[in-house]
Amino acid sequence: xxxxxxxxTHLIKTRGQQVTLRCSSQSGHNTVSWYxxxxxxxxxxxxxYYREEENGRGNFPPRFSGLQFPNYSSELNVNALExxxxxxxxxxxxxxxxxxxxxxxxxxxxxxxxxx
Amino acid sequence: AxxxxxxxxxxxxxxxxxxxxxxxxxYGATPYLFWYVQSPGQGxxxxxxxxxxxxxxxxxxxxxxxxxxxxxxxxxxxxSVHWSDAAEYFCAVGAKTGANxxxxxxxxxxxxxP
Numbered sequence: 001x002x003x004x005x006x007x008x009t010h011l012i013k014t015r016g017q018q019v020t021l022r023c024s025s026q027s028g029h030n031t032v033s034w035y036x037x038x039x040x041x042x043x044x045x046x047x048x049y050y051r052e053e054e055n056g057r058g059n060f061p062p063r064f065s066g067l068q069f070p071n072y073s074s075e076l077n078v079n080a081l082e083x084x085x086x087x088x089x090x091x092x093x094x095x096x097x098x099x100x101x102x103x104x105x106x107x108x109x110x111x112x113x114x115x116x
Numbered sequence: 117a118x119x120x121x122x123x124x125x126x127x128x129x130x131x132x133x134x135x136x137x138x139x140x141x142x143y144g145a146t147p148y149l150f151w152y153v154q155s156p157g158q159g160x161x162x163x164x165x166x167x168x169x170x171x172x173x174x175x176x177x178x179x180x181x182x183x184x185x186x187x188x189x190x191x192x193x194x195x196s197v198h199w200s201d202a203a204e205y206f207c208a209v210g211a212k213t214g215a216n217x218x219x220x221x222x223x224x225x226x227x228x229x230p
Contacts, residue, residue: 035220040223041222042220056217090159092160106162107159109157
């Protein structure tokens with residue numbers, strides 16, 4: 001077990017709706033990253049937060065947004081859902097400060113989002 | 117830009133046989149390299165990582181990987197596979213600038229037959 005939890009486990013939404021996914025990092029981990037894993041693909045980096053500020057972003061549109069809270073929890077929000085947003089969403093926490101590339105990322109079990 | 121190629125989508129091996137999963141990366145400098153394993157319904161578990169130094173890296177569950185700069189490869193090996201090793205395996209490269217995010221390959225699904 002990595003000590004990283006995510007909720008909910010599964011979620012079904014319809015196109016155009018909004019969704020919030022939650023992650024609880026390991027205690028003491030200041031960095032959280034979110035990844036999207038489409039069926040049959042490897043995870044793709046969405047964005048990363050360090051001490052409650054966005055610290056880097058992958059090739060995802062602004063309707064993907066996030067928040068990180070002081071209690072080591074974080075959220076991924078997706079607005080105006082599209083069918084292609086159906087995927088497994090993974091969060092990963094690490095000790096790392098910005099630039100500490102050697103820090104291991106610990107992944108949660110993911111949230112399976114289905115958009116109909 | 118970083119990228120990772122895992123040329124084998126699916127590999128089947130017999131229990132007790134040796135295993136090698138291939139990974140090739142593209143990166144402008146010495147990369148940080150990782151192997152993760154994902155079982156059905158589970159998140160990603162780190163098997164091993166390479167940052168620098170000895171090019172043969174030992175990991176958990178009896179896995180090892182060798183970094184070969186000349187071939188831009190980081191292949192994962194195990195001398196004797198167990199049925200519980202059946203899972204999806206992902207190779208990843210770590211970015212050296214900006215956020216310490218990971219770039220993943222598309223994965224190799226391992227099936228173990230008795």
